Amino acid sequence: MSMPYFTPSQDPGANFQELLSRVGLVPRTVQGQSIIDIPHATTCVAVTYQDGVVMAGDRRATAGNLISHRDMEKVVQADTFSGVGIAGAAGPAMEMIKLFQLQLEHYEKMEGQQLSLEGKANQLSTMVRANLPSAMQGLGVVPIFGGFEPRQAKGRLWDYDMTGGRYEEREFVAIGSGSLHAGTVIKIGWRAQMTKSDAVSLVCRALWEAADADSATGGPDVMRGIYPIVAAISQDGWVPVQDDELAQVFESIIAQVRTR
Amino acid sequence: MTMPFYVPPEQQMKDRAEFARKGISRGRSLVACQYLDGILFVAENPSNTLRKISEIYDRIAFAGVGKYNEFDQLRQAGVRAADLKGYQYARDDVDARSLANQYAQMMGHIFTHDQKPLEVEILVAEIGYLASEDRLFHILYDGTVMDESKFSVLGGDADPISERMVTSFTEGANLSVALKACAQSLSGPDKTLTADDLEVAVIERAGNRRCFRRIEAIETTSLMG
Numbered sequence: 001m002s003m004p005y006f007t008p009s010q011d012p013g014a015n016f017q018e019l020l021s022r023v024g025l026v027p028r029t030v031q032g033q034s035i036i037d038i039p040h041a042t043t044c045v046a047v048t049y050q051d052g053v054v055m056a057g058d059r060r061a062t063a064g065n066l067i068s069h070r071d072m073e074k075v076v077q078a079d080t081f082s083g084v085g086i087a088g089a090a091g092p093a094m095e096m097i098k099l100f101q102l103q104l105e106h107y108e109k110m111e112g113q114q115l116s117l118e119g120k121a122n123q124l125s126t127m128v129r130a131n132l133p134s135a136m137q138g139l140g141v142v143p144i145f146g147g148f149e150p151r152q153a154k155g156r157l158w159d160y161d162m163t164g165g166r167y168e169e170r171e172f173v174a175i176g177s178g179s180l181h182a183g184t185v186i187k188i189g190w191r192a193q194m195t196k197s198d199a200v201s202l203v204c205r206a207l208w209e210a211a212d213a214d215s216a217t218g219g220p221d222v223m224r225g226i227y228p229i230v231a232a233i234s235q236d237g238w239v240p241v242q243d244d245e246l247a248q249v250f251e252s253i254i255a256q257v258r259t260r
Numbered sequence: 261m262t263m264p265f266y267v268p269p270e271q272q273m274k275d276r277a278e279f280a281r282k283g284i285s286r287g288r289s290l291v292a293c294q295y296l297d298g299i300l301f302v303a304e305n306p307s308n309t310l311r312k313i314s315e316i317y318d319r320i321a322f323a324g325v326g327k328y329n330e331f332d333q334l335r336q337a338g339v340r341a342a343d344l345k346g347y348q349y350a351r352d353d354v355d356a357r358s359l360a361n362q363y364a365q366m367m368g369h370i371f372t373h374d375q376k377p378l379e380v381e382i383l384v385a386e387i388g389y390l391a392s393e394d395r396l397f398h399i400l401y402d403g404t405v406m407d408e409s410k411f412s413v414l415g416g417d418a419d420p421i422s423e424r425m426v427t428s429f430t431e432g433a434n435l436s437v438a439l440k441a442c443a444q445s446l447s448g449p450d451k452t453l454t455a456d457d458l459e460v461a462v463i464e465r466a467g468n469r470r471c472f473r474r475i476e477a478i479e480t481t482s483l484m485g
Contacts, residue, residue, distance in 0.1 A: 003362040004340040005333075016347075019340055025348065102347055105470075109315050109339045 014110035016103045017127070038139075039068040041093055043178035043210045043217040044075055044085030046146045046157050047186055048171060049199035052234035053146035053155030056203035057085045058178070058211060059226050060218025070221060075229040077238040079104045082120055082147030083231060087176030089139040096127055096141055103127075117147045121158045121166060129164025144173045148233045155233060178210025178217035185209045196232055200241055203230060204249045208257075220250045276377045280401035283379025284326040285416025290383070291446055292323060293411035293429060294394055295438035298387045298464040298471065302442035305459040308477075313461040315472035317342040317354045319387050321463045325415040326380035326401075334363065334382055351469075356386030360397035360405055368403025377401050381414045387463045387471060391432075413445075421445050435462070436483045443484060455480035 004023055012018035020026050044057035057075035061068045074093070075085040078101055086093040103123060108114050115123065124145050131141050145158045159173040160166055171190050174183035185206040194202070207228050211219030220227050227246040232239050267275075288304035290312060301323050303312040312331075313323045316338045324331025338359055346354045363382060371377040378401050386395040398406040398414065411429055413422045428441040439460065447453045460475040467473070475483070 003337045003366050004344065005337045005366060016343060019344065020347070023344060025344070098347075102343060106339065106343050109343075110336055112309075112311060112314070 014107040016106040017099065017130075019106075039063045039090035040216065041072055041074045041087055041090045041176070043174070043176035043182050043207060043214070044087055044144055045174045045179075045182050045186060045203050045206050046085060046144050046172065047190060047194070047199050047203060048155045048157060049194040049196055049232075051155070051196065052148045052232060053083075053157055054196065054199040054203055054230065054232045055083050055085050055144070055146050056200075056207055056228050056230040058207050058218045058228050059221070060216065061090050062216045065215075067218075070218065070224065071226050073229055075231065076101070077231070078120065078145070078147070079108075079114070080237045081150065081233060082117065082145065083233055083238055084124065084143050084145050085175070086141060086143045087179075088141035089134075092131060092134055092139050093141045093143075096131065096143065100124055100127060100143075117149050117156055120147065121145050121156075121168075124158075125160060125164045125166040128160050128162065132163055135162045142175050144175055146173075146233060148235060148237075150235070153235065174206065176217070178207075178214035181213045182206035182210040182217075196234075200230055200232070200245075201249055201252075204228065204246065205253055208250070208253050220246070222247075222250075273372075276371060277402060280371075280377040280379050281416075284381055284401065287326050287415060289413065289415030289417045289421055289446060290323055290325050291411065291413050291421060291425060291442040292383055292385055292396060293425070293438055293442060294391060294431070295462075296432055296434045297466060298462055299385050299394060299396070300435065300438050300442065301383075301385070301459075301461045302439060302446060303459040304446050304453060304457055306457055307459075312459055313474075315339075315470065316359070316384070317346065318351060318469050319463060319467075319471050320354065320356050320359065321385050321461065321472050323383040323385070323414065324380055325382075327378070330378045331380040331382055334367075334378075334380065337366070338363065338384070356384045356395045356397055360384045360399060363397075363399050364403045364405045366403075367399060367401060371402040383412055383414055385412075385463065387465050389465070391465075417448075420448060424448065439480070439483050455484055 012022050039061040041061050046055040055075050059071050061072045076097055078084045086097055140162045143160055149156050157169045157173050158166055172186045189202045210217040227243050230241040290303040292301045301313040305312050314335055316322045322335050322338055342354045382399050384397040388394050396408040396412045398408050398412050411425055424445040428445055443453055455477045460480050462473050463471045
């Protein structure tokens with residue numbers, strides 16, 4: 001592979017996807033029937049709390065009525081102060097996350113400074129929009145994006161639709177097949193200026209109820225020791241909540257459910 | 261129609277090399293060296309925004325001297341090559357040796373084929389998981405690659421700075437000691453460089469993933485104090 005060197009008029013700038021297309025690395029879209037039995041990733045939620053944002057996602061991927069993966073990571077760190085959660089066709093979704101992470105890093109290295117949080121949210125919107133032809137064939141991908149805004153010292157959240165529509169939310173977001181149940185739990189439980197532990201309990205409860213009602217959402221898998229991915233983003237950056245802490249949270253949820 | 265004068269190729273290459281060296285010697289110099297926790301870069305650079313040292317990939321950094329726009333274009337090409345390779349294969353597959361070869365190819369080609377050679381010298385440095393796996397690839401304007409060890413000096417005043425570096429460099433020195441050695445070597449007997457005149461960065465062996473870190477003036481001052 002020779003070094004990518006461009007004339008000023010051909011230069012893709014800090015845009016990694018444009019660079020991929022210049023060097024011929026973008027896959028061609030496939031025409032034809034919609035594909036349904038490929039793995040799908042499901043429920044992700046995010047809430048704002050007093051120091052920033054807490055994001056969470058279950059671990060299950062399904063293909064049709066079968067469970068295809070038990071330990072998918074649908075909520076991942078995008079860069080130091082932001083994270084992304086994703087629902088939809090697992091293959092394109094994981095590729096989108098990978099490209100998004102790369103794009104943020106690529107931009108930072110090329111330009112010598114990070115994109116603003118708003119810029120990152122907008123960048124993700126462009127990527128969702130670019131996936132629209134695949135979405136029409138049943139390979140839709142819908143992300144959520146959350147991050148800590150250092151200038152305002154607060155967390156911000158965005159959700160998207162399949163056409164790339166980008167909507168900033170002030171309180172919470174829920175996406176994926178279990179979003180109706182998860183969203184309702186959060187809607188009832190959300191309070192302004194929650195503490196981190198309250199926010200973590202709330203998102204865990206939301207995922208629990210989603211898993212209870214939606215077969216495509218996985219609950220905590222105590223037998224295998226697989227718990228949802230939960231992480232807080234604050235001025236300390238992306239901090240994942242550890243499994244033993246999550247185990248305690250779910251134990252208390254189970255205790256509550258048992259006594260109701 | 262006028263016939264162009266015949267210029268023998270030896271003369272042509274000599275002229276080009278001289279042209280490139282002149283351009284490079286107009287700029288300020290740069291030193292990179294191994295220290296206890298990785299590789300340290302120190303450049304004489306009064307600008308706080310136009311960088312000579314920058315990140316290429318997780319464990320790889322780039323440094324350039326000479327004409328800013330030219331080495332910055334090389335830097336961008338390096339970031340692109342590295343990010344593309346990491347995307348296509350795996351992050352571990354991105355290595356300094358391959359990048360240095362690609363740079364050498366490109367700079368060699370430009371030296372012989374383009375209107376004018378690049379007036380730059382660059383350094384591609386990589387930290388290994390052990391100090392013995394550290395790499396310093398010094399690449400000249402004509403595509404010559406030098407695989408250097410311990411330290412590397414780039415720029416017009418390279419010879420006197422190297423001589424001073426030989427005496428002041430100690431293996432396994434901590435950051436503060438290494439930084440002082442580099443700053444003294446860059447300064448020489450006639451002038452003293454302070455933290456404000458220097459651009460300092462490190463790639464740290466113990467880093468999480470992206471090991472490159474800039475050391476800002478405040479930290480530089482305290483390390484040199």
